[in-house]
Amino acid sequence: MTNYLIRRIIQMFFVIMLAALFTYFLFTVSPGGPLAGIQQQQRRITREDLARLRANYELDLYWPIRFSRWLIGVPSGPIVIGGRELFADTPVGCYLPRDRQVVIQDGQQVVIPAGCDDYVYLSEIPKLHPAVKSSRGILRGDFGLSTVVRAGRPVWDEIMSRLPATLELMIISTLLSFLLGIPIGIYSAIKQYSRFDYTFTTISFIGSAMPTFFFGLLLILLFTVFPSMLQNTFPWLPHLPPGSRLAVRPYEVAPWLPRVTPGTALDHFLHLLMPVGVLTFFYMATWSRFVRSSMLEVLRQDYVRTARAKGLYERVVIVKHALRNALIPFVTVAVLTIPGFFAGAIITETVFAWPGMGRLYYDALTRSDWPIALAFIFVTALLTVIATLLGDVLYTIVDPRIKYS
């Protein structure tokens, strides 16, 4: 087991490195980027201005160099070994790139190929990039500075300020979906093809088929927009806050309820209702389907018949003999919700203006704040790999047939 764990952790390290490399590379080659808007106004902006801006985002460095600075914080200048500076004159980027140009010279067309008018050398890095953007590298716990969303603030601080909101939302909805989905799945399987089963398989089908952004908007329409529109006809209709985590000023939900003071537990609760409802519905649908099918599979097994033939109480047959086996695949899949506790729900958080990680990622992507987006992906990948390992280890605990050596 120890050997297995060591092997797995080494594997995990390589997986994480590959994931980091791939995501960084994809961000590099994808169109857009922080300067996309500025480049479109090229007529008003000089080549030198653009170069300065590019240097601001480290875009003047070649991407492997940038990647290495982002990951481990080197090179941050010439490599010094034994007092000697090595590779000081190695070009690591291009400060003033030149596009391919065609000019008329002496009545002749001359093609000037694309190239570089001013290279960045390794020794220039400390001067041009004063070691703030990727001072120590993400592997050493430094996620760099945000460029757009919270320009100049450390990414980690921003993540930390968003994490509580996401944890609250995700943990509540995941637990609720377990609490509802698992019993529904079990009962559906026991009473297969009953009215209960048909009702809940239909509901789960809707739940997993309906996109969360649509369901979220539907809820806002039902509980916020319509009650406001119908305020004169049906003043008693409750009116839920459509988004964000806490209110700014006191508000009224329904005339028959006291006014809600911002920051109170009730305020929290009312804001949580709709996003938690959307996510719980969605996850519950998935879990109940999963548990139902896995339970149906187990109930057909011979050992369940053996348990019945022993004269055990039906309750014992279901819980001790069937459920115990049905939960084996469930446990290993359920641990994969762990990365979600960090990553949040991108779409639901955006729909409900929930100040969590998912929305931060959405903002970072739409506004090309790469340090935030990369940090988000990196941590999520890390948690996914850890959760997978945890799932495999849990496997040995729940299933005595599995042994790693």
Add this chain to the structure above:
Amino acid sequence: MSRLLEVKGLETRFFTQDGVVHAVNGISYDLNEGETLAIVGESGCGKSVGVMSLLRLIPQPPGRITAGQVLFGAGDDRKDLLKLSDEEIRQVRGNRIAVIFQDPMTSLNPVLTIGFQISEALMLHMGMDSAAARKRSVELLELVGIPRAAERLDDYPHQFSGGMRQRVMIAMGLSCNPQLLIADEPTTALDVTIQAQITDLVKRLRDEIGMAIIWITHDLGVVAGLADRVIVMYAGFIVEEAQVKELYANPRHPYTLGLLGSLPRLDETRAHRLTSIEGLPPDLIDLPKGCPFYARCKYRIDICAVENPLLLPIGPGHKVACHRDISKVAPTVVDEVETV
């Protein structure tokens, strides 16, 4: 010897999407205390469903026992198992009637130790505490011949071989001293040497404990050394019933003749060829009106196509369901069937 079990007109149907499967079609038989009854027939002839119906262990739905009585017990204690409440039948299962299933590989729960799986029934039916149940489990495992029983109590089923697992199943079945042990093809999934061991084990335990046994099999060879009486089933009907010696010496139903003809024998000459029964059993959803064996029968006559023969006594303890009077000694093939 007194009656232990009396099955009257048992009828089990499965209501599936394709139609109603007539799995068991009004079978009646009885069993004395300490007697061993073998039920033979090919796959899908209703042997297993027939006995699982006794304990109401068929999946419901789609299955349903549509008619019949299953009287179990001696004297005043005699009750119709089909009329018991769920709670009452639960107290019979594993306690007074135990079952051993066909495939020991899948019949034990993979995530529970065998010690737990044996003790469970002991604690439930015998009211033992866990220490006593554990002690008894070790005794039972020793009884069925599992070496180092005390150490193996905390092992999981996958740590046992197939034969050993079947021994565990037997130990589990015998744990509450049942009056009747139902063995549903207990040796089918095992290889031949292990089959013999398991059969011998069951024989030994029967002589020691004295329970009655219903042994379901499609292997007539196993039956000879084990059973007192044999029932031959075909398409959900009993077609012949006789004492074991009588059945081998004087089979009277064409199907039994066919089954015996397909068995290799040590005392046959080399030139003797094994015969097979041509064709397949009828579709249980769409049973023919007459004799179910009609399509495959070498001795069929016109009446066989329209009337299903009743199971009638033809000698002491010997019943057969056939319109013709045929025997092994003088099989009178009157009109040859085209396929032969």
